[in-house]
Amino acid sequence: MGKRMKIILRQDVLNLGEEGDVREVAAGYARNFLFPKKYAAPYNQHALTILGQRKKKIEKRKEEKRILAQGMKDRLQEEKLVFVMPAGDNGKLFGSITNGQIAEELQKKGYAIEKRKIEIPEHHIKMVGQYTATVKLYENEEAELNIKVEAQVQEKKEEKPRKTGRRERAAGKADVEHASAGTETAKTDAAAERAEAVAAPANGESPLAAEDEAGAADGAEGESEPSNS
Template sequence: MKLILNQDVYNLGEEGDVCEVARGYARNYLIPQGYAVLYNKQSIALFESRKAAIEKRKEEKRKASLSLKEKIQEQEIVLEVPSGDNGKLFGSVTNANVAEALKALGITVERKKIELPEHNIKALGTYTAKIKLYGDEFAELKVIIKSDKEESSAPVEKKVKTEAPAKDESEESSVVEESAPEAEAEKAEETEEQEQ
């Protein structure tokens, strides 16, 4: 069935485009939702009169997509997710996760316009996501997937190293010997209290 689009429809065309679609898709979705009208003499005349306004809107969308492309390509997203020791994630990172991270940076993009390698990410590393903008424009976004374990364990090690002054081996062994009897005495007291 031949239609003229009233507005941009993802994977179909832009406002004012003439397209051929399945009859059921046209009658059950596009026409009732107001996305398209039947292709006939009246609708052709209507769109010819609106052609200048449509072209102006298309040009504005192109300019907006170019500025959005620059803004996106300047960004780098780092996501910390749970993972195993072998570098595989528990679950996966999807385009919805990337869309949320972009939204936190003040950039709103529909998740269905974000294309990840192999549809989702299942391992740690650096990836490039493609974001479909207006027309044939794509923006590339660098997505870095890190383990949430690395971040939590690294500061602890740094604290231990910076807080602990250098000791001789003899001092360390005496500290261990002193603390062992104290620990045994505390355990004995706890067991006596529990028995009573």
């Protein structure tokens, strides 16, 4: 294990602490990063004296943070994040929702919260439904955030026209040919009727009427012959 040393933070450092906090860190981390950046000072009497002089200012800043955290808690508990995700018929998501995605949605609403401060059931959400996430704020302050996960509505695909099979195409062709034959027959009958109409006597009498007249004439001649008696 490497050598470690005590330090006093001169300002807030992410994942380490706030101004005035005493921490123990790796000596290399302190000398190569914290001290050159003036984020911290070695833990000694001189640093403790300076810390004592700044104690009131440090405490005032902490009180301001507490007030801000309380206000953020009240606002967060009024919020409700809604996620619309692709899901199966059983409600299982095609993917999952993580604390990183929740942090991104909160950022869109004006909240600057690190994802590591957001705790969700089983570290991720995999089903549609209602959930509650815990958001850790300043010191021991926490907020309960309501989350709703809905299934995305899938658009129905249009059914493609069914391809016609060989038998159906053959049957259709036969129907067309049958219809064509019927049309030709009708045309032939119509032509025959027109021919008969043309062959009729000019006076408009039908052939049957002409035969009746001829028969009547023969009968008249028979009656007019003189009797031999």
